[in-house]
Structures are given as structure tokens and as C-alpha cells.
Amino acid sequence: NASFEALTVETLPGRLGALAALTDHLGDDVSAWRVREVGDGNLNLVFIVEGSTGSVVVKQALPYVRLVGESWPLPLKRSFFEYHALIRQEARAGKGTVPAVLHFDEAQALIVMEYLTPHIILRKELIAGRELPRIGVDLGLFVARTLFRGSDLHMAARDRKADLALFADNVELCDITENLVFTDPYFEAKLNHYTPALEPLVAELRADRDLKVEAQRLKHLFAANAETLLHGDLHTGSVMVTDTDTRVIDPEFAFYGPMAFDVGMMLANFWMSYFSQSGHEQDGSRESMRAYLLETITSIWAVFRTEFSRLWRSERSGMLYARSLFEDRGDPLGAEQALDRVLHDIWQDLLGFAGVECHRRILGLAHNADFETIEDEAKRAVCEAKALRFGRHIAVNRRAIHSIEEVNAFAALIEKG
Ligand code: SR1
Ligand code: MG
Structure with a gap:
């Protein structure tokens, strides 16, 4: 596993373009993917990626609190807990109560999930x-x-x-x-x-x-x-x-x-x-x-x-x-x-x-x-x-x-x- 690197709108297609979890949803033509960073929460990066056949959300943890900056380090492993919680919540509360998880990469602290729209x-x-x-x-x-x-x-x-x-x-x-x-x-x-x-x-x-x-x-x-x-x-x-x-x-x-x-x-x-x-x-x-x-x-x-x-x-x-x-x-x-x-x-x-x-x-x-x-x-x-x-x-x-x-x-x- 490559060491952690924060994604950007520019690097995301090149870095995730070979993943079946994405191409299955977005289509193989990676050059046609449109990427927007939409995270407005306190902690993480959130990208919406739209392709010719669908769209997904890519959520990536940062090694610090986004709201405060690098002066407040925060471990990437929160992504691991989020992934495991999502899986359990879906099993316990039922399909369609949380976004479906499509892919998890622990080293990159990223979760690819269903894009909820028009939510x-x-x-x-x-x-x-x-x-x-x-x-x-x-x-x-x-x-x-x-x-x-x-x-x-x-x-x-x-x-x-x-x-x-x-x-x-x-x-x-x-x-x-x-x-x-x-x-x-x-x-x-x-x-x-x-x-x-x-x-x-x-x-x-x-x-x-x-x-x-x-x-x-x-x-x-x-x-x-x-x-x-x-x-x-x-x-x-x-x-x-x-x-x-x-x-x-x-x-x-x-x-x-x-x-x-x-x-x-x-x-x-x-x-x-x-x-x-x-x-x-x-x-x-x-x-x-x-x-x-x-x-x-x-x-x-x-x-x-x-x-x-x-x-x-x-x-x-x-x-x-x-x-x-x-x-x-x-x-x-x-x-x-x-x-x-x-x-x-x-x-x-x-x-x-x-x-x-x-x-x-x-x-x-x-x-x-x-x-x-x-x-x-x-x-x-x-x-x-x-x-x-x-x-x-x-x-x-x-x-x-x-x-x-x-x-x-x-x-x-x-x-x-
Ligand atoms: C430094 S994080 C601040 C708050 O954002 C999160 O959403 C939690 O509510 C946390 O307390
Ligand atoms: Mg939150």
C-alpha cells in the first residue's frame, strides 16, 4: 500500500481510475470524470465524482482537523472506524438507511460510497x-x-x-x-x-x-x-x-x-x-x-x-x-x-x-x-x-x-x- 497522500480534484482520476469500484459506477473513460470537492464539514475531504454512467462520493480523512488546521493532528484511522460503523449500521438498521459503501482503502483513509442525490x-x-x-x-x-x-x-x-x-x-x-x-x-x-x-x-x-x-x-x-x-x-x-x-x-x-x-x-x-x-x-x-x-x-x-x-x-x-x-x-x-x-x-x-x-x-x-x-x-x-x-x-x-x-x-x- 502506498503511503497516505491527500487527494485533489486534479489527482483523483489518475489515482483511482483503475479501481473497479469506481469504473463500474462511473464508466471506463476516466478522462470524462468530473470531480468536485464539496466537503464543508469540520474534518475531512469529500469529493463528488461524476462519470458517463453514474456518480460516487469519495471521502478521505486528513491527518489533521480541517476546521482548525495542521496544528491539530488527528489520526487517519477514523476512516477505518467510519467504514466499520457504516457496515454495521446497514446490517442493523437496514439497506438504504446509510450510504452504500463501494470501496475502502485503509492506507489512503478513503471510502468510496454511494452519491446520495437529490438529498x-x-x-x-x-x-x-x-x-x-x-x-x-x-x-x-x-x-x-x-x-x-x-x-x-x-x-x-x-x-x-x-x-x-x-x-x-x-x-x-x-x-x-x-x-x-x-x-x-x-x-x-x-x-x-x-x-x-x-x-x-x-x-x-x-x-x-x-x-x-x-x-x-x-x-x-x-x-x-x-x-x-x-x-x-x-x-x-x-x-x-x-x-x-x-x-x-x-x-x-x-x-x-x-x-x-x-x-x-x-x-x-x-x-x-x-x-x-x-x-x-x-x-x-x-x-x-x-x-x-x-x-x-x-x-x-x-x-x-x-x-x-x-x-x-x-x-x-x-x-x-x-x-x-x-x-x-x-x-x-x-x-x-x-x-x-x-x-x-x-x-x-x-x-x-x-x-x-x-x-x-x-x-x-x-x-x-x-x-x-x-x-x-x-x-x-x-x-x-x-x-x-x-x-x-x-x-x-x-x-x-x-x-x-x-x-x-x-x-x-x-x-x-
Ligand atoms: C474538531 S471537530 C468538532 C466537531 O465536529 C464534528 O462534527 C463533531 O461534532 C465534533 O465535535
Ligand atoms: Mg461529521
Whole structure:
């Protein structure tokens, strides 16, 4: 294997032109390939390659954080974890839930995959005020199936432990989350930035002992509870959509962690979208969009619970909550009681993860376009302040909040001001 070299628009056809995985899709006439670099994420290069017979995406990791530059090295092996996560997610959530992988080159840290078109990044659609009809169901199913089927509730213990070991080396990407999500927002970390008008609220949050303790308890849970294979960065920028199709992309942060992390991060990004809508109202009211977002949040959680419960009853083949203790002894109610406890723990933890995710996207290094695209700084600060207060409430009071309706009612209350 040749040593790693970053691709460019110019070198890509020459370097990948002999690969059947590409020529099968694009056609043999490499000179006719059109290549565009479209990566706008924080970490990687992404190329769209179009040929006479089709198109593909080539995603290549860089040996550093693209958002920051070469001063922040980041291992190429994240591409290996992304590849292995994509394969597992497709097997667990079903074909057509993630982009199909066509080729993986470990040394070049590149994955060739299906080009999703006319798909758009979900976050962009939400900023534009588009109400996608399928995402509540599709995302609820995706998280339930990947989280359940990657855990000791379903997998054979040996297989799950082998996967735990495989993903255990994704240390540097976990380290990003451990610092950026759970710690940096709560002190003057070097790369933090935020809208200046938030300063008094930032000071209040950083002096909030209950919040800081809760954030560290959540970090403890994130680092120590290797429960299932997580996507690890499941926000609305990691989902591509049309009205009829939903695909989850970019699982390079995949590792074994707590189930509630993926669900909490996902819901947080919908709540942040909710609080950002008033900043995008110059072209008309977003009242209907706000209602749609709360309905979608309710739907993701309801679908997650229903599907997780279905899998619990039909696919609980792992070593946890063994059937031999419950159903096989004529005690199906015991299994239901245990399910209730497991869902209850996921619920309380997801609120915590959602709360700190709201904070880090406003106070930390990596911000959300939902707020960043609000040009009027005063308006942006109003939206962000609501999300910060919301995040604090759900993180600190997570054990005393009992339903998604209660959280959404609180969000609506904050939104009204
Ligand atoms: C330095 S990476 C910053 C963020 O980008 C990724 O998408 C993750 O969300 C990470 O926290
Ligand atoms: Mg990403």
C-alpha cells in the first residue's frame, strides 16, 4: 500500500481510475470524470465524482482537523472506524438507511460510497423551513435498531466484546467529544467562541456548580458505559434527506458508549433548530415549522420507544435480562418491568446529553449553522440564550422530568419569553 497522500480534484482520476469500484459506477473513460470537492464539514475531504454512467462520493480523512488546521493532528484511522460503523449500521438498521459503501482503502483513509442525490443535509432543510415528512419515523427506527442490535441485549457476548475491542482505539475522536461537549463550554477553553451579547449568561453558566457537576457525571457515563456501538456524532448535519428517503452519514466518531448519547444528541439538534427558527423569520412566520419540530421530536422518541420495545420482546438474544429468568419461567411481566427500567434510564440520560449538546454548539468550538446563519447578532443572541437556558434546565433537572411533552412544553414556554 502506498503511503497516505491527500487527494485533489486534479489527482483523483489518475489515482483511482483503475479501481473497479469506481469504473463500474462511473464508466471506463476516466478522462470524462468530473470531480468536485464539496466537503464543508469540520474534518475531512469529500469529493463528488461524476462519470458517463453514474456518480460516487469519495471521502478521505486528513491527518489533521480541517476546521482548525495542521496544528491539530488527528489520526487517519477514523476512516477505518467510519467504514466499520457504516457496515454495521446497514446490517442493523437496514439497506438504504446509510450510504452504500463501494470501496475502502485503509492506507489512503478513503471510502468510496454511494452519491446520495437529490438529498440535502437535514440541517440545511430545517434552516430553510422545510418540513420533511419522514424523519421522525426514520430516525426513531434508526436509533432503536442500531443501539439495540449493537448491544449485549442482542449480540452474542463474544461478538460484542470483539467489536468493543475493535472500536476501543477510536481514542482521539472520543477525546474530541470528551473535551468539546462535556468540559470546554464550562470554562475559558482556548478555542471556544460565542456571540458577545451572551457574556453575562456565559458567566452565569460557568458559575453554575450544579450544571458543571452534572456535565461531568454525563462525561463519566459517556466514557465508562460501553453499552452499544454509537454513531457518536448524530446531529442534523449527519443526516441527508429527501421527502421520501432518510440516510444517516458520517459515523467516524463511532465507539461503544451509552445508548442515550445518540438519542440525546439528535434531539438536542432538533430543539436547537426550534430555538433558531425566529432568527430565520424574515421570509415569513415559522410558527408551523416550530410546531413541526416539536412533533418530530415527539415522534422520534415515541418511535424509538416502540421499536426498542418490539426488539426487546422479539430479539433479546444477548446475555442481558435473559429470557430464562423471565419469559421462559412464565414471567413476561418481569421482562416488561426490566424494559421499563432500561427505557427510563435512557430517558433521564438523554436529557442530560441533549442539554450539554445545546451548550457546546453555542459556547464551544464547533457551532451549528442553525444559529450561525442568523446574521443579525442581536437576534442570534436571543435565540442562543433560549437554547442555553433550555439546555441547563434539562441537564440539571433530568431526573425530575417525566415526558417528552413536558420538555416540549418547557421549550415552548422559553420560546415565548
Ligand atoms: C474538531 S471537530 C468538532 C466537531 O465536529 C464534528 O462534527 C463533531 O461534532 C465534533 O465535535
Ligand atoms: Mg461529521
